[in-house]
Amino acid sequence: MDAVVKKFPDISDERRDERPSRAEAEAAVETLLRWVGEDPTREGLRETPARVVKAYEELFGGYRQEAGDVLGRTFEEISGYDDMVLVRDVDFHSHCEHHMVPIIGKAHVAYVPDSRVLGLSKIARLVDIYGRRLQTQESMTAQIATAIAGMLRPKGIAVMIEAEHMCMSMRGIRSKGSLTVTTSFQGAFAEDAELKGRFFSLTGHRV
Numbered sequence: 001m002d003a004v005v006k007k008f009p010d011i012s013d014e015r016r017d018e019r020p021s022r023a024e025a026e027a028a029v030e031t032l033l034r035w036v037g038e039d040p041t042r043e044g045l046r047e048t049p050a051r052v053v054k055a056y057e058e059l060f061g062g063y064r065q066e067a068g069d070v071l072g073r074t075f076e077e078i079s080g081y082d083d084m085v086l087v088r089d090v091d092f093h094s095h096c097e098h099h100m101v102p103i104i105g106k107a108h109v110a111y112v113p114d115s116r117v118l119g120l121s122k123i124a125r126l127v128d129i130y131g132r133r134l135q136t137q138e139s140m141t142a143q144i145a146t147a148i149a150g151m152l153r154p155k156g157i158a159v160m161i162e163a164e165h166m167c168m169s170m171r172g173i174r175s176k177g178s179l180t181v182t183t184s185f186q187g188a189f190a191e192d193a194e195l196k197g198r199f200f201s202l203t204g205h206r207v
């Protein structure tokens, strides 16, 4: 597998060949500026297409990373610890795939180790990778759970995302402040109601 293929794991070969140039991306931003009624030649906007493309590189940088890039190392020395490991309140920003408008929220990620654990920061890195792609909240929740399952084979995984979708607050229904909650429970968390209940209470929710 060559380096380019690895950097864009979710894009088919055909689509990757069609990836537009930076100049084409900047021209597309200029078109949008004209479409909203702006004059892209005025001083304040002259550099905007280049800035937007640069910002998109950062905001959508998750397409150039894979879960394996960050979850690579696991640790086995846990002195027999066998309860849940929970990293909660991981702030993230993403963009909805329907409107390309921000999703802002928190992820709570827990697992019960079998023999190995992850470095704690790697969970936040995983949330960041999937956040920096176009998403639905459901897909992002499932992708985090699947990546941890594949890397760690733990006894159980719980992922909860609570997020505000700006496409619901800034436009459309304009329902400001509503939170969408999605969950994925696997293994011990799906089978053991007491464990699931502790996940809810540790993340500040009533069962």
Ligand SMILES: Nc1nc2c(ncn2[C@@H]2O[C@H](COP(=O)(O)OP(=O)(O)OP(=O)(O)O)[C@@H](O)[C@H]2O)c(=O)[nH]1
Pocket: 096, 097, 098, 135, 136, 137, 138, 165, 167, 168, 171, 172, 173
């Ligand atoms: N299930 C799901 N829906 C989402 C997510 N993000 C945005 N949406 C919804 O995607 C839907 C797209 O609906 P459409 O009717 O095709 O688009 P629209 O006319 O812009 O819809 P409105 O937002 O109702 O104005 C909307 O109901 C959004 O609220 C998400 O992460 N998951």
Ligand SMILES: [Zn+2]
Pocket: 096, 097, 098, 099, 100, 101, 165, 167, 168
């Ligand atoms: Zn949307």
